Amino acid sequence: MIKSYEKAGKIISETREEAIKLIEDGLPIIDLVNFVEYKIIEKGGFPAFPCNVSINEITAHYTSPPGDENIINAGDLVKLDLGAHVNGYIADSAVSVLVNGYQELGEKNYSEELGEKNLKMIEASKEGLANAISTIRAGVELEKIGSVVEQTIKDYGFLPVANLTGHSMDQWILHSGLSVPSISEKNGHKLEEGDVLAIEPFATDGIGYVTDMAHSHIFRFLRDKPLRVMHAQKVLNHIKKEYNILPFAQRWLLDVFDENRLTSSMRMLVKSRIVYPYHVLREKSGSWVSQAEHTVIVESDGCQIITE
Numbered sequence: 001m002i003k004s005y006e007k008a009g010k011i012i013s014e015t016r017e018e019a020i021k022l023i024e025d026g027l028p029i030i031d032l033v034n035f036v037e038y039k040i041i042e043k044g045g046f047p048a049f050p051c052n053v054s055i056n057e058i059t060a061h062y063t064s065p066p067g068d069e070n071i072i073n074a075g076d077l078v079k080l081d082l083g084a085h086v087n088g089y090i091a092d093s094a095v096s097v098l099v100n101g102y103q104e105l106g107e108k109n110y111s112e113e114l115g116e117k118n119l120k121m122i123e124a125s126k127e128g129l130a131n132a133i134s135t136i137r138a139g140v141e142l143e144k145i146g147s148v149v150e151q152t153i154k155d156y157g158f159l160p161v162a163n164l165t166g167h168s169m170d171q172w173i174l175h176s177g178l179s180v181p182s183i184s185e186k187n188g189h190k191l192e193e194g195d196v197l198a199i200e201p202f203a204t205d206g207i208g209y210v211t212d213m214a215h216s217h218i219f220r221f222l223r224d225k226p227l228r229v230m231h232a233q234k235v236l237n238h239i240k241k242e243y244n245i246l247p248f249a250q251r252w253l254l255d256v257f258d259e260n261r262l263t264s265s266m267r268m269l270v271k272s273r274i275v276y277p278y279h280v281l282r283e284k285s286g287s288w289v290s291q292a293e294h295t296v297i298v299e300s301d302g303c304q305i306i307t308e
Contacts, residue, residue, distance in 0.1 A: 008045055011084045012083065015082060016307075028070070028072075033064045036080075043084075052094075053079070054280075054289075055078050056288045057282055059164070059210045061281050062217065066251045074101025076098075077098055079094060081094035090174060097122075124203040125291055132149050132152075136303040137191070139190050140191050143185060145180055160201055164281070165200075167179060167198050169295070180200075182201045197295070198294075204290075207284055211284045213281070217251075218247050219266070220243075220246070220247045221244075221245050223273070229268060
């Protein structure tokens, strides 16, 4: 088990650093997403969820839909969130990148002051993550982690995103029960040796809450129900066989199914609550957001960071 976690972590660490080098003005999001997902497989793992590329006020859960034409622009604050699994054991990590070229955009579109603020916001989430990790060991209460993250981010002049949390993980389960807060809140649950946690603080200059957008490009199998439509049943069977209960992207199914019929069947699966849709999340006030994330395994006197 530990070796599988460590291998998944190494895959994610290497892929993350390779992907960062690609992020530049004019890069199609779909190219970045494909690079990350293919690299994970090339290195001996499988994507634990679709690669997320969430830009500016878009906070989480954006992955390219089929035919995505969106591109990354100079000055964008890009949050790259990627995960791999080996034998179902998951490593999850995220990094924020301010895209070069904003210095040449001019005052009308993007000031130097705004660029410096966004760089500071990235540092706030990174230090919030580092300080949170420094507190983790068996016996620590979750509320302590949240307090450390909140204070760190506020010290930078920003707010943590209150309604997004880190999470525990287990084999095949991305969110396995524990929520790791980024704010000070009463939570006396004590960490245990062997707990696997994704710690992921978000920082913003907005109000510190996210809200659902209409679109969903990431899904997860929830439960079986009888289906009368044969095509929808075939799609469901494929989902269960290929992805277990891990999140997947609709575009992953296009090698097997016709796009129009697939879209219809996915609507049916979501409406029947057989498949859960992850809505794209946006900062409620429209302000920009940064994110940093590592996966750790709790030890008696600290923790092992597997995605460093």
